[in-house]
Amino acid sequence: MKGGLAVALGAAAIAAAPLVASTYHVLLMLPFMAYAVVLLGLNLLFGYTGLVSFGHALFIGLGAYTGAFLTTHAKIRSLEVILLAAAVLGALVAIPVAALCVRYVKIYFGMLTLAFGMVFYTFVLKFYRLTGGDEGTPFLRPSLLGRSLDAMPKIDYLVGPYYYYSLAVLGLAALGMWRIVHSPFGLCLKTIRDNPTKAETLGIGVTRHRFYAFVISAIYAAVGGVLLGPPTGNVDPTLAYWTHSGNIVFMTLLGGFTSFFGPVVGAFVFIYLQSWVMSVVPYWRLVFGAMLAVIVIFAPDGLVGLVTRRRPAPAGRA
Amino acid sequence: MQKIFNLACGSFYALGAYVGVSAVGWYVDAGGPPALFIVPLALAGLAVGAVGVVVERGLLRFVYDRDETFQLLMTFAIVLMMEDAIRLTWGTAPRSTAGLYLVYGQVRLFGATVPVYNLIVIAASLAIALAIGWLLTRTAFGRIIRATADNREMAEALGVDMRRVYAKVFTLGTALGTLGGALVIPATAAMSEMGIELIVEAFAVVVIGGLGSMRGAFVGALVVGVLRSIAISVYPELEMLLIYLIVIAVLVARPRGLFGGATA
Incomplete structure (x- = not known):
């Protein structure tokens, strides 16, 4: 139950952050929570099913652009409607993409997802009438639970209502994912990861389960993508670029893909370390690249793996 | 290789x-x-x-x-x-x-x-x-x-x-x-930025030609180069989009690429 205690403490710390931490640090928590939602979904595919997508920036971008489009062009400001629309759209786009991608594994899967991600990137870049091209589209301030908060100063809005809204979404997303990975469906995914042949002989539809996992992870990425929009107020194509897909895989690995909350820890460390390194030198990629190399070589289980390594915990448990 | x-x-x-x-x-x-x-x-x-x-x-x-x-x-x-x-x-x-x-x-x-x-x-x-x-x-x-x-x-x-x-x-x-x-x-x-941009193109070339096939890579490069030029002069919005769509088509129809023979 040590894990449960750590999670409760973490949640309490996040909830208390706006009361004690500086505004700067609280604002950094917003992209952290958004990425945490994305990574919970990504890890269903990476850690639990054994498929590494190099194209999930597609769904982040899709979610973010859905929000930008609805607030700017369709005059729909309700964040609940936006999240729902992004989830539905994410699923609709993911269905054909997943159907094609899950026919392959390992490197081919990664390459195919990368190609789809770049199709979307090129689309948002070139069809500028719809997306604003490389300048992006504004993401107007959404209303929360039906209440328009346009009168609030931007910082108050972000560190106040929007912060707790994001936290609530993250909490629900984590709860939902916890249920998924601990359901019979989740067990099937782990079996597929460890031994697809055996899973097949046990009567598990391997391709079908991979397909479901992909679609669920895409929905999570789209929802997380929406949450990324309001803090910056603008959505641009770099969200969908392939290096962004690489960065989120990096976050997952940094925290540890073998544990449930590992990716969440990874997102936290990534965001804060990046902001700190960038305040010291502008070359954060050099530092992070070296860090990634070290993790890949010495600590493939990530930070959470380093902490829990001594305990003979079964793989895939927090 | x-x-x-x-x-x-x-x-x-x-x-x-x-x-x-x-x-x-x-x-x-x-x-x-x-x-x-x-x-x-x-x-x-x-x-x-x-x-x-x-x-x-x-x-x-x-x-x-x-x-x-x-x-x-x-x-x-x-x-x-x-x-x-x-x-x-x-x-x-x-x-x-x-x-x-x-x-x-x-x-x-x-x-x-x-x-x-x-x-x-x-x-x-x-x-x-x-x-x-x-x-x-x-x-x-x-x-x-x-x-x-x-x-x-x-x-x-x-x-x-x-x-x-x-x-x-x-x-x-x-x-x-x-x-x-x-x-x-x-x-x-x-x-x-040219490095991270090129990789996607290089990847398209290799996939179209087939992994591990030198002849394929050469043909893939030709296909990508020629198609890009055609797309630019006909309908510029489609330029890179077209390349990726071909990559996806090739990956779906012939994952080994047009010239890939050996199992990768």
Whole structure:
């Protein structure tokens, strides 16, 4: 139950952050929570099913652009409607993409997802009438639970209502994912990861389960993508670029893909370390690249793996 | 050939481009005859390929026995590092050799004006392709490379020193990448983002042609190049979109690529 205690403490710390931490640090928590939602979904595919997508920036971008489009062009400001629309759209786009991608594994899967991600990137870049091209589209301030908060100063809005809204979404997303990975469906995914042949002989539809996992992870990425929009107020194509897909895989690995909350820890460390390194030198990629190399070589289980390594915990448990 | 999908090949290309620009700059400052600028350019491109040894010995060799995912992530780490290493060395402004490539003049070919330099690059790439083909199919070293790609354990059991083969192959690949970057640069400009942009195109080329097939890569490059030009003149919005759609079509219909025979 040590894990449960750590999670409760973490949640309490996040909830208390706006009361004690500086505004700067609280604002950094917003992209952290958004990425945490994305990574919970990504890890269903990476850690639990054994498929590494190099194209999930597609769904982040899709979610973010859905929000930008609805607030700017369709005059729909309700964040609940936006999240729902992004989830539905994410699923609709993911269905054909997943159907094609899950026919392959390992490197081919990664390459195919990368190609789809770049199709979307090129689309948002070139069809500028719809997306604003490389300048992006504004993401107007959404209303929360039906209440328009346009009168609030931007910082108050972000560190106040929007912060707790994001936290609530993250909490629900984590709860939902916890249920998924601990359901019979989740067990099937782990079996597929460890031994697809055996899973097949046990009567598990391997391709079908991979397909479901992909679609669920895409929905999570789209929802997380929406949450990324309001803090910056603008959505641009770099969200969908392939290096962004690489960065989120990096976050997952940094925290540890073998544990449930590992990716969440990874997102936290990534965001804060990046902001700190960038305040010291502008070359954060050099530092992070070296860090990634070290993790890949010495600590493939990530930070959470380093902490829990001594305990003979079964793989895939927090 | 090493069965490593190297995301960093674009970064090597960018590195070659920058080094090429600098080498030509020094050469011109030192008063060398402009007509021979291609010599320092090519030499610099080849020489900086030595960075391949460092990368292979320093990083990649640790992940040969790991899952492909970790190999992919390792090359992604190299992409991140190289991008900033280039920014750190050459700054963020684009670099170019100005109009130097026009010293060879231009010719009219099929009604279009083509700089002679472009023809030299085409000839050079053909020559390199032939040389690589010869190396792989006609020499003992080429046989060893192909044997390793087919069955690493068997090759090792037959007394092939895997570490040296991998180091050589990777360095050769790197040198080709940097040379390519150096050769193409007089006609364009070096930018720090060119590496991560090229990789997607290079990846399209390799997928269309088929992994591990040299002939396929050549045909893939032609397909991508020609289609891009056609798309630009017909419907510019479609340019890269078209390439990716073809990649997806090829991956779905023939995951081994148009020319891929061997199982990857």
